[in-house]
Amino acid sequence: MSESKAKLRERLEEKARELGFSAIGVARADAAPKTAERLREWLASGAHGDMLWMEETAERRRSPAGLWPEVRSVISLGMSYAPAADPLALGSAPEHGRISVYAQGADYHDVIKKALKALARWLVEEAGCDLKVFVDTAPVMEKPLAEAAGLGWQGKHTNLVSRNDGSWLFLGAIYTTLELGPELEPGVPHRVHCGSCNACLAACPTDAFPAPFRLDARRCISYLTIEHKGPIPHEFRQAMGNRIYGCDDCLAVCPWNRFADTARRNQAFVPRAELTAPALADLLALDDAGFRKIFAGSPIKRIGRNRMVRNAAIAAGNSGQPTLIPQLEALTRDPDPVVAEAASWAVERLSAPAIVR
Structure with missing residues (x-):
């Protein structure tokens, strides 16, 4: 990589961290080729439950080019929301509701979208390219793309795990026409570092993991309390305990969280007092x-x-x-x-x- 390109990469990382991101990586648009087949199998099993938009947008989700044919590179970014307190502590306080850590602060959609747009404007000025920014609501497979970009790996609980931020990362992406080969050096994809650990699978209150690296959303408390609109099946009600929005159990027990430093947390995600134990x-x-x-x-x-x-x-x-x-x-x-x-x-x-x- 030439000195000018190395400096561009260095300044891109600096700008991203200035805007509140704790992780950044880049990859070619075709760097996660297995995504389409894994998505097809997951949808065919019905594990997405009522999330019908996953089916409706499957073609656009299968690869970045399915959403935007002009894309050549993906810049994956992560923003830490590492908790200072034990996410499982309220399990012994049944008179209070448990809200997932990620939802106790500001709306991550707004925070990340604002930062992504600012970084995108900077990149256009510096390198000249077309681009699009995405966070969560678009048909983008953020986790396999982040893995391909070197941010971490998808653990047995299917969420991204980072060496630096543990399980506590919000993800966003910038699709760009910028060619990574001549412009930016692609990130090195992570290998899976879960080993023989099954702590996340064992911690699930509703047995939502039929196998490692596979999630049946229909049994997941996060899905049931957030996405599911109808009556919650009786078989899961007692296991829900006092969880009223999401569930942190499989994330909280991951051993890699011992490396998650709350100093890296974006201050927008500091919990609001009224949401920590309502x-x-x-x-x-x-x-x-x-x-x-x-x-x-x-x-x-x-x-x-x-x-x-x-x-x-x-x-x-x-x-x-x-x-x-x-x-x-x-x-x-x-x-x-x-x-x-x-x-x-x-x-x-x-x-x-x-x-x-």
Whole structure:
């Protein structure tokens, strides 16, 4: 790599870190050739559940060129949200709801998109190219691309694991017409460093991993509390415990997290006090206006009041707190039938614990 190209790469990394990214790597657009077949198999198994958009956008997801034929290179970026506290600590506080670490701070969509756009503008000025930026909502397979770019590897829990940031990375991508060969040196893909460890698989409360490196979203608490709109299947309700938005269990037990330094965390993701341990009683009392007020600026706002109260009702049913019964009884008359059903289940569970449990 010429001195000018080396300097461009060095300045690109410096700019990315200046904008709050803790990891950056580059790869050719065709650097993850197995993605299409793995996606096809996963969709064919039905493991995506109600996430029908995964099917609808499958052709565009299969490779970067499927979304944008002009792309030649992918710049993968990671932003740390490494927690300072134990993500599993609230498991012993059933009167409180557990919110996944990633959702306790600012909405990562907004934070990362802003930083990606700023980096993209800088790159256009420095190198001259066409490009597109993506974070989460676009049909982009961020994890295999990040692996190809050298940010980390997809662990047995299917999430990216980094030597420097553990399991706590938000991912974004810049697709560009810039040729990596003549312009930027491609990153070196990681090999998998999970070894014989199965801690993430063993930690899953609902056995959502039929095999290492395979996730059945239909059994995953993150899917059930966030993506699933209807009644949560009874077989998973007790295992949910007090998890009301997402689940950190498989991530939190990963041994690589001992290298995750909270000093690398983007300050936008410092937890908001009201989201670290919300009282179930307060969540059960939410109306639409109250929900919007509390969760403004949070990724949680996307699920709406009804799904949050449904989740809180199930957590209440698992809490062993009969003082919550009056609130739950009121919710059995909620206009949303899914909320009403969850509340009825919780009332029955709290009213006859010796039988139901």
